[in-house]
Amino acid sequence: MFQIQRSPQVADVVVIGSGAGGGTTVKVLTDLGINVTLLEAGPMLNPSKDFKEHMLPYEVDHRGAGPNAERYFGLQQWGYFEAPNGYWNIPGEPYSVSPDSEFSWFRSRILGGRTNHYGRISLRFSDYDFKPYSFDGLGTDWPVDYDEMSPYYDKAEEFMGITGTKEGIRSAPDGVFLPPIPPRVHEQLVMKAGKRLGIPVIPSRMAMLTKSVHGRAACHYCGQCGRGCRTASAFSSSQAMIFPAMKTGKLTVLTEAMARELIVDASGKVSAVSYVDKRTRTEKQIRCRNVVVAASACESARLLLNSKSPLFPNGLANGSGMVGRNLTDTTGYSLSGHIPALEGLPRHNSDGIGGMHVYVPWWLLDKRNKDFPRGYHIEIGGGFGMPQLGAFSADGSQRAGYGSGLKDYVRQRYGASISLAGRGEMIPNEHSYCEIDNSVVDQWGIPTLKFHFRWSDHEIKQAKHMHETFTSIIETMGGTVTGITHPEREAKGVSVGGTIIHEGGTVCMGDDPKTSVLNRWCQAHEVKNLFVADAAPFNGNPDKNVTLTIVALAWRTAEHLAAEMKKGNA
Amino acid sequence: MNPTRRDLLIAFGATGLITPALAQHVHQALLEVKSLDPGAAYQPKYLTGHEYQTLRRLSDLIIPADEHSKGALDAGAAEFIDFLCSRNEKLAQIYTGGLAWMDATMQHHHQVSFLEAKPEQQTALLDLIAYKKNETPELLAGIRFFDWCRRMVMDAYYTSPVGMADIGFMGNKALSSFSVPQEAVDYAVKRSPFANS
DSSP, rough: OOOOOOEEEEEEEEEOOOOOHHHHHHHHHHHHHHHHEOOOOOOOHHHHOOTTTTGGGGGGGTTTTTTTTGGGTTTOOTTTTTTOOOSSBTTTBBOEEEOOBBOOOOOOSSSTGGGGGGOBBOOOOOOOOOOOHHSSSSOOSSOOHHHHHHHHHHHHHHHHBOOOOOBBBBBBBBOOOOOOOOOOOHHHHHHHHHHHOOOOOEEEESSSSOOOOOTOOOOOOOOOOGOOTTTOBBBHIIIIHHHHHHHHHEEEEOOHHHHEEEEEEESSSEEEEEETTTTTTTEEEEEEEEEOOOHHHHHHHHHHHHOOOOSSSSSSSOOTTTTTTTTTEEEEEEEEOOOGGGGGGGOOOOOOOSSSSSEEEEOTTOOOOOSSOOOOOEEEEEEOOOOOOTHHHHHHHHHOOOHHHHHHHHHHHEEEEEEEEOHHHHHHHTOEEEEEEEEOOTTOOOEEEEEEOOOHHHHHHHHHHHHHHHHHHHTTTTOOOESSSSSSTTEEEOOBBBTTTTOOOSSOBBBBBBTBOOTTTTTBBSSEEEEESSSSSOOOOOOOOHHHHHHHHHHHHHHHHHHHHHOOOO | OOOHHHHHHHHEEEEEEOOOHHHHHHHHHHHHGGGGGGGGGOOOSOOHHHHHHHHHHHHHSSSOSSOOOOOOTTHHHHHHHHHHHOOOHHHHHHHHHHHHHHHHHHHHHHHTTTTTTTTHHHHHHHHHHTTTTGTTTTTTHHHHHHHHHHHHHHHHTTSSSHHHHHHTTTOOOOSSOOOOHHHHHHHHHHHSSSTOO
């Protein structure tokens, strides 16, 4: 007979999801002495086994192609050496996309989620990013402003460890910074080109430790942050937040626990979380006083939409009908260029911290006559990267031929190319949202998501501006544009939605319960013991990567929840 | 320098055993000299002995050893490809089909297999299929195959210790601090449009 196992105890707080938002919630609450139970849909992370940052390709027979040559047939979802972090397609967990849309949904199933591998670019949202409607009449103002968020950015930066310099630029607010890292040779050329073009190029703001903080070792500059970092010198919620919380005795971690539904009692509060124990394929329930959903923007929306009851027939806390709406991703467009000045560059170790050492913050904030609103930042790639499969395929097909001449060609061009990647703001629009696809369930019988996604002219024109800017930077460096860096996702002039992996906005905040799901504390208007702590509450998705703001906002939410619990309100 | 000829000289030069018969049996000779590189002792997992030796010869032509550095044989390129053929049927078909195309084409023109052909006959065929601009219905399959072969030989080479040494990769090491050598900065700036600014 089908039987659901219910926990005898009632957890003070259940957190669903262990990425940036869930990890922060766990850290803040356990630091305040509160007992937390954490549900993660994937397995426990074991950095010494799962991270391969110092492996060289020849240490495995397949050199990174995958044990069955997956890479050569487009079947490898993520590099073999990368941190185990998630996939575009997960067996047994489908999603659908409406016929008039393109959208790719990246999901992570492991403790720490996407923070195990992410780019670690850590940019504060600016004052106008929290008040976009007041700024230019587009989008919706957040119920919080920069001054309220600033102390939480301080806490997040101080804890995570972010490189940077104080610059006094409105579009890139200063923060609490670790020392910056010197710019590489190609980056110094980009800085000179920027100077000539009036484009600021400033030290990057990255969550890598140029100094030891909070017991985490300083970076050893192997440049492989995307593969995970065994010394935790690059931030991850698993290593920096959850592992230390486990040692306090305040945290219970349930891995392989896939949340199905939030159960409400007669008073309309969440009384239990129903989840699938994947190991045994059994249904379990954990009773709780409060729940913090941090499953990632779309997964959090899915969980609320799937939690239907007589009190909440449209899904939990969805009286406004806004759950799933205002789905956003960052715009992406990138160009590569060949720079003759770098040909034959004297060899040296150019690794440093993984990713860029300098970047371009949005620099045309005050220019009013451009043909798109808001802006983008530019990420800079280049240097003597570790040779990987495919690294020289373009050289091979461009030069063609064979023999010593081919070797000479590769040697001459190694380290002489750069890439410029734009990451810009998408204005939320009514055509972009996710909803439940009632015709498809996943392997646990949980109804799945269907995506609708459309860029507007704002984003298309912005990406064109990126193209023109990148071309002029490359040409000012004396180089030539060699092509789009990621044709598989940017061939149409702007990235396919979802592929920059910055989804947000599906469970929005606001002061009015008719038009928003959450209040200013990321607490559901209609369900007082339900909080959301990922990028779902974001009313906008500015040209600043989401993670730092997820951490800062979750920090603020967790402190509020703790204060309410202390007062006896939760 | 022709590496096959050089290999033969190294293998047999000391004993003076270079004979006209040897030159006509490159296949045999290559089997003899295989102990000069690490892949020589490798037992193919998927390809036949003949296919594997043909692939080795092709890899050696694509990335030869030269005065600057070692080549694809020392990088284990043929082992890499054979290993992946043993794991993936589609890939196996690309290589068995492509190598057979090389033999059939050589047979058609010179009545020998690719491996048995003279070095100049081998390079004459590669000069046709190594360039997309030569595309004709007769050569299309060969051009497609060579593209796969060049890509994977280059992959194997530059992910190997000898290939990394060739391009001078010095990274993925634990360092106590990071700095950028001034001579490298000066080199690039001097050659850039910013030399005088």
